[in-house]
Amino acid sequence: MALPPHELTSNINLRHNINLTTALDSLPIGVILINKDGLVVESNSQMCTLLQFNDSTLVGKDIRELFRASSKNFIELANFSEESNYFQLLEFPELYAVTQPLRGDFSGLSISIMDYRHLGSFFGSSPSTTVLNRAYEKILENGSFGIMVCDSCGKVIIANENMALRLGMERSSLEGLEALKLLERGYLNVNIVSEAILTKSPVTSLVRYLRTGKTVTLTACPILASDAQVKMVLVTQRDLTHYFDPDVLSNNEREILDSLSEEFSGRPLEKVTRNSFVSNSPIMRRTLDAAYKFSRSQIQTILLTGEPGTEKRKIARYIHDSSLRSDEPFLSINCTDFEEKELEGAIFGCERGALGQPDIHSYAGAIQAVGRGTLYLENFHQTSLPFQLKILVFLEKHEYCRVGGVEPFQSKAAIFFSANANLEVLVKKKSFLEELYLKLNDFHINVPSLRHRSEDIVDMAREKLLHLNSIYGLSKYLDHEAIDVLQGRSFQANVVELETAIYQAALFSVSPNIGAFLKAYFKPVDPLASSSHKQKVKIESPPFDDKIPGFTSVKVSGLMETLDLIEKRLLMETIVHCRSTREMATILGISQAGVSRKLRKYNLRAPGKYLIKS
Numbered sequence: 001m002a003l004p005p006h007e008l009t010s011n012i013n014l015r016h017n018i019n020l021t022t023a024l025d026s027l028p029i030g031v032i033l034i035n036k037d038g039l040v041v042e043s044n045s046q047m048c049t050l051l052q053f054n055d056s057t058l059v060g061k062d063i064r065e066l067f068r069a070s071s072k073n074f075i076e077l078a079n080f081s082e083e084s085n086y087f088q089l090l091e092f093p094e095l096y097a098v099t100q101p102l103r104g105d106f107s108g109l110s111i112s113i114m115d116y117r118h119l120g121s122f123f124g125s126s127p128s129t130t131v132l133n134r135a136y137e138k139i140l141e142n143g144s145f146g147i148m149v150c151d152s153c154g155k156v157i158i159a160n161e162n163m164a165l166r167l168g169m170e171r172s173s174l175e176g177l178e179a180l181k182l183l184e185r186g187y188l189n190v191n192i193v194s195e196a197i198l199t200k201s202p203v204t205s206l207v208r209y210l211r212t213g214k215t216v217t218l219t220a221c222p223i224l225a226s227d228a229q230v231k232m233v234l235v236t237q238r239d240l241t242h243y244f245d246p247d248v249l250s251n252n253e254r255e256i257l258d259s260l261s262e263e264f265s266g267r268p269l270e271k272v273t274r275n276s277f278v279s280n281s282p283i284m285r286r287t288l289d290a291a292y293k294f295s296r297s298q299i300q301t302i303l304l305t306g307e308p309g310t311e312k313r314k315i316a317r318y319i320h321d322s323s324l325r326s327d328e329p330f331l332s333i334n335c336t337d338f339e340e341k342e343l344e345g346a347i348f349g350c351e352r353g354a355l356g357q358p359d360i361h362s363y364a365g366a367i368q369a370v371g372r373g374t375l376y377l378e379n380f381h382q383t384s385l386p387f388q389l390k391i392l393v394f395l396e397k398h399e400y401c402r403v404g405g406v407e408p409f410q411s412k413a414a415i416f417f418s419a420n421a422n423l424e425v426l427v428k429k430k431s432f433l434e435e436l437y438l439k440l441n442d443f444h445i446n447v448p449s450l451r452h453r454s455e456d457i458v459d460m461a462r463e464k465l466l467h468l469n470s471i472y473g474l475s476k477y478l479d480h481e482a483i484d485v486l487q488g489r490s491f492q493a494n495v496v497e498l499e500t501a502i503y504q505a506a507l508f509s510v511s512p513n514i515g516a517f518l519k520a521y522f523k524p525v526d527p528l529a530s531s532s533h534k535q536k537v538k539i540e541s542p543p544f545d546d547k548i549p550g551f552t553s554v555k556v557s558g559l560m561e562t563l564d565l566i567e568k569r570l571l572m573e574t575i576v577h578c579r580s581t582r583e584m585a586t587i588l589g590i591s592q593a594g595v596s597r598k599l600r601k602y603n604l605r606a607p608g609k610y611l612i613k614s
Helices: 005-011 020-025 045-050 071-080 116-123 127-142 161-167 179-184 192-199 251-265 268-276 282-295 312-322 340-348 366-370 385-397 423-428 434-443 454-472 480-487 494-508 515-521 559-575 581-588 592-601
Strands: 030-035 040-043 085-088 095-102 108-115 146-151 156-159 203-207 216-224 230-239 301-305 330-334 374-378 399-401 408-410 414-419 444-446 538-540 555-557
Touching: 030 045, 030 071, 045 108, 071 095, 071 108, 146 161, 161 230, 179 192, 179 454, 192 203, 192 216, 192 230, 192 454, 282 312, 282 444, 301 312, 301 434, 312 330, 312 374, 312 414, 330 340, 330 366, 340 366, 340 385, 366 374, 385 399, 385 414, 385 434, 423 434, 434 444, 454 480, 454 494, 480 515, 494 515, 494 559, 559 581, 559 592, 581 592
Parallel strands: 301 414, 301 444, 330 374, 374 414
Antiparallel strands: 030 040, 030 108, 085 095, 095 108, 146 156, 146 230, 203 216, 216 230, 399 408, 538 555
16 A cells, blocks of 8 residues: 555655755756656655646655656656656647656655756756767768758758759748648648658658759658657668669669669559558558559459548559559549439530530530540449439440430549449449449459558558648647547548548647547447447547537437438537638548538538638
């Protein structure tokens, strides 16, 4: 049984009548002593100031009350560590902790905490430190490599002149910029900083498409703290442009560089996949591996099946981007957005007056628009049998006629199909053509649901949060509580549900760590309700800001109703931060036309009406 805090304190008072509290209060840093059970046995006034506690002492408090996310580390260090450790606090990103185990008459842990922004005032006058800093500055400025350092959120802390020069921008503009902005503004075509943060391992990529025309290798190396969290990322850049000059390359050198390019940019799971997906789970890696194999072939017809919200469209885009068609257009059409004749016209084109509208001129369809590219037909299983027959004829002959026309057109476009239902069952119900199903099933990818790839959930959430931090200039992060909440949830609505939760947490969580928000967001469902097949599980809508116009708190039952609610709430939250449907489309990752259709679907006004000015 643990001794009372005052008895423990008396055991470690300094000798010669020097009071321990007086000695600790004289220190310019926060100090706290805990026992193996995590109880505070001594602290100084500076610690109360750093933690913004009104009490004059923290003695007797549980470390778990003071540090919810980091307390587990402290207790483990107090019981098992034999050496000092240092790390950034999850609850207070500006604070830095140094721990020292205490052994002997009193066993526990000494924790010293300092605001890292003030470190310079303590060590700046040290001669040895000054010399070392000058040496680092010379290395940074005079090396042949481009160098920059990013923090754990992907923001550039410092960069040298070589890095800025090869990127084609001013050094002052580079420092303080989010690494994702370099990707969005066209300075880089790979996002290796986010990848290094997510994978916690070094990432290297060969980059050819910088604005300056340089060909370089980029390496992002994450620097981990003692709790295995990414503290910062070191990015080095080596210029290889002169090696790619065709006038000085021999045939053998050209072959070597071609193989080097293939090594860095051709493998699905090392470059393209990691820039597009978070895929640590074996089932998702197998799915992506199959998608990549299809992309490297000349296959023109692929079927993607899976539950709603499993990123089938993203898989289709990945196959297109990894294929020889990557320079050609990729066009997506949701079959449920059109009536049958309108859908036929949207895909094959239409002659004037064919749809009963003589004032509308003839127009080309999506197949002609994509040329040799890829057309992706979403929710194809909901189309009619006559339309399916026309698609089957096109797949066999690669020839079509516009609606109301007789002139045949040839096409070399690839067509990908997606379905949220079991097509074999639909064939038995006579609502899907068997011959078309057999043709599509030859090259079939079933995309796994998120609950079957639970290993990816936390990393997907972290990636989404990094992206939102970049867009909105935030500094939100996943603490231990957030990770526990995410790992303990079965996402029935798949990626849509996960991304919506992270989106709301990023915008509306008061604290930088979003664990408490997510815990309130995901209200537990009564397990007894799900045990009966006759009784539907009731899912109550998560907490939401009632001040946003048009929102009413409702209860829904069933997957599709839940998806509709999530989609509507996501649209409503995005509206208040955007000035146009184009801006909404960029944030949501869908087309501008798709945004307009969804706004009409839920009877929402155009963005700009609800705009919240920051």
